[in-house]
Amino acid sequence: xxxxxxxxxxxxxxxxxxxxxxxxxxxxxxxxxxxxxxxxxxxxxxxxxxxxxxxxxxxxxxxxxxxxxxxxxxxxxxxxxxxxxxxxxxxxxxxxxxxxxxxxxxxxxxxxxxxxxxxxxxxxxxxxxxxxxxxxxxxxxxxxxxxxxxxxxxxxxxxxxxxxxxxxxxxxxxxxxxxxxxxxxxxxxxxxxxxxxxxxxxxxxxxxxxxxxxxxxxxxxxxxxxxxxxxxxxxxxxxxxxxxxxxxxxxxxxxxxxxxxxxxxxxxxxxxxxxxxxxxxxxxxxxxxxxxxxxxxxxxxxxxxxxxxxxxxxxxxxxxxxx
Numbered sequence: 001x002x003x004x005x006x007x008x009x010x011x012x013x014x015x016x017x018x019x020x021x022x023x024x025x026x027x028x029x030x031x032x033x034x035x036x037x038x039x040x041x042x043x044x045x046x047x048x049x050x051x052x053x054x055x056x057x058x059x060x061x062x063x064x065x066x067x068x069x070x071x072x073x074x075x076x077x078x079x080x081x082x083x084x085x086x087x088x089x090x091x092x093x094x095x096x097x098x099x100x101x102x103x104x105x106x107x108x109x110x111x112x113x114x115x116x117x118x119x120x121x122x123x124x125x126x127x128x129x130x131x132x133x134x135x136x137x138x139x140x141x142x143x144x145x146x147x148x149x150x151x152x153x154x155x156x157x158x159x160x161x162x163x164x165x166x167x168x169x170x171x172x173x174x175x176x177x178x179x180x181x182x183x184x185x186x187x188x189x190x191x192x193x194x195x196x197x198x199x200x201x202x203x204x205x206x207x208x209x210x211x212x213x214x215x216x217x218x219x220x221x222x223x224x225x226x227x228x229x230x231x232x233x234x235x236x237x238x239x240x241x242x243x244x245x246x247x248x249x250x251x252x253x254x255x256x257x258x259x260x261x262x263x264x265x266x267x268x269x270x271x272x273x274x275x276x277x278x279x280x281x282x283x284x285x286x287x288x289x290x291x292x293x294x295x296x297x298x299x300x301x302x303x304x305x306x307x308x309x310x311x312x313x314x315x316x317x318x319x320x321x322x323x
Contacts, residue, residue, distance in 0.1 A: 005151050005246065007193030010186065013061055013155040014162045021057050021159065024048045026167050027305075029273055036288055038297035042171065043285070044164045047277050047308025051085040051113065053233075054160045054306050055147075058182055059086030061156030062145050063094050071096045076142040078102070078129035081110025082233055082280075082307050083147040088117035099136060101129045107232055109311035126226040126235065148180030149240025158186025164302050165194045173295065174302040177283040178202040178211045178254070179234035181243025183306060188250035198302075199252040201293070203283050205229035206256040211239045215247050215254050230259050233280035233307065255293055257286040265289045281305040 027043040046054040063075065074097030077087045084100045091098035098119040102111055103126035115121055124132045137144050146153065160183070161174060174191065176184045184202045191198045204212055208227025214220050222238040229235060239247075265282040268289060269275060284303050287293035295301065 005154060005189060005242070007189045009151075009155045010158040010162055010190045010193050014159045016064070017057060017061060017156065017159055020060055022049050023163055024160070026164065027273065027275065031272060032268070039288065039295055040298065040300045041288075042164070042168045042300070042302050043273075044160055044302060044304045045275065046160055046304060046306050047275065047281065049307070051082065051089050052307055052309045053082035053086065054157055054183060054304070055082040055086035056089060057086075057159050058150075058153035058156030058186070059083060059145065060090040060093070062150055062152035063087070063090045063096055065152055066096070066143060070143045074098060074140065074142050075145050076101065076133050076136045076140075077145040077147060078133045079147050080106045080126070080232055080235060081114070082309060084114040084119070085110060085117065085309070087145055088114045088119035091119060092117050099142065101132045101136070103129055103226075107309070107311050110309050113309070127237075146240070148182030148236075149242050150182075151242065153182055154186045154189070154242060154246070156186070157182045158190040160304055161187035161190035161302075162194070164304065165190060165198070168300065168302060169195065170300060171195070171198050171302045172300045173199040173201060173252075174304065175201045175203055175284045175288070176304045177231070177234060177280050177306050178204045178239075179236045179280070181211055181239035181247060183304065184251065185243040185246035187304065188246050192250055200250060202247070202251055202254045203287055204254070204256050205231045205234055205262070205283060206258050208234060208236065209256050210237060211247070212254040212256055214239055214244050215251060218248060220244055230262060231280040231283050233278065234283065255287050257283055257290065257292065261286040261290040261292070276308045276310060277305050278307050278310040281307050
């Protein structure tokens with residue numbers, strides 16, 4: 001299915017998912033706009049999506065299109081949490097057996113929720129999750145639902161931006177977090193379908209800048225180790241081929257933020273906006289909030305807050321938020 005995606009695919013997918021996914025709200029803040037020098041920010045709150053993250057969109061879109069035979073055999077995926085939950089819930093809704101390969105260090109709250117949706121969980125080291133998933137496909141003839149390098153997943157993720165652009169049609173630029181590239185590539189196609197003049201910027205943790213380097217060099221760059229960052233949803237070692245192809249065509253810029261930038265942004269969002277987002281979601285806002293990415297006053301900015309699944313009792317940075 002490589003290179004079969006087009007902007008029109010996002011339109012079709014948005015119509016198909018309209019009665020399944022939550023149409024998440026757009027949040028604005030006068031104090032945030034003022035603090036950022038008069039920018040006009042519109043935050044797409046995917047923390048209010050089913051399973052608490054945008055990942056449900058892509059997971060459901062991929063599973064709904066399986067043949068009856070493939071649905072009966074079951075699916076497998078690998079994920080540290082949000083895609084795991086998305087696949088588990090989608091599989092439950094569609095009555096499909098699901099096996100999820102989760103890294104040993106996956107957040108407890110995400111592991112618990114995945115199990116609660118009825119999926120079978122297999123643990124392994126983060127570096128081995130792709131290999132373990134491949135073994136399960138060989139052994140059981142499962143269908144692999146890749147977390148990001150999958151056309152149907154990409155199309156589903158793009159429906160978040162599709163909604164954002166319909167709700168705020170005159171945006172100048174959109175920022176998204178980047179892990180494997182599913183959200184940013186889907187967002188890129190949504191922009192191309194609706195308003196091609198909107199710029200698109202991807203943001204990664206500085207500890208795992210493989211997508212940034214891949215986008216600039218035109219080839220997939222693989223990290224030798226799993227990135228050590230508090231943004232657990234973005235601990236990917238490489239992006240997908242499909243994702244890179246779309247990013248190279250449509251993405252305007254890529255940038256990175258430090259873990260301290262992420263913590264600083266979380267402090268503001270939790271305390272002033274009164275919403276709970278996870279570190280991976282704060283990544284998209286952090287370059288603007290921390291003053292690393294400058295835009296002209298009055299620029300209308302869309303920010304996709306990717307999710308809100310966070311276990312405060314398990315987070316190593318929790319005490320830092322109170323310093």
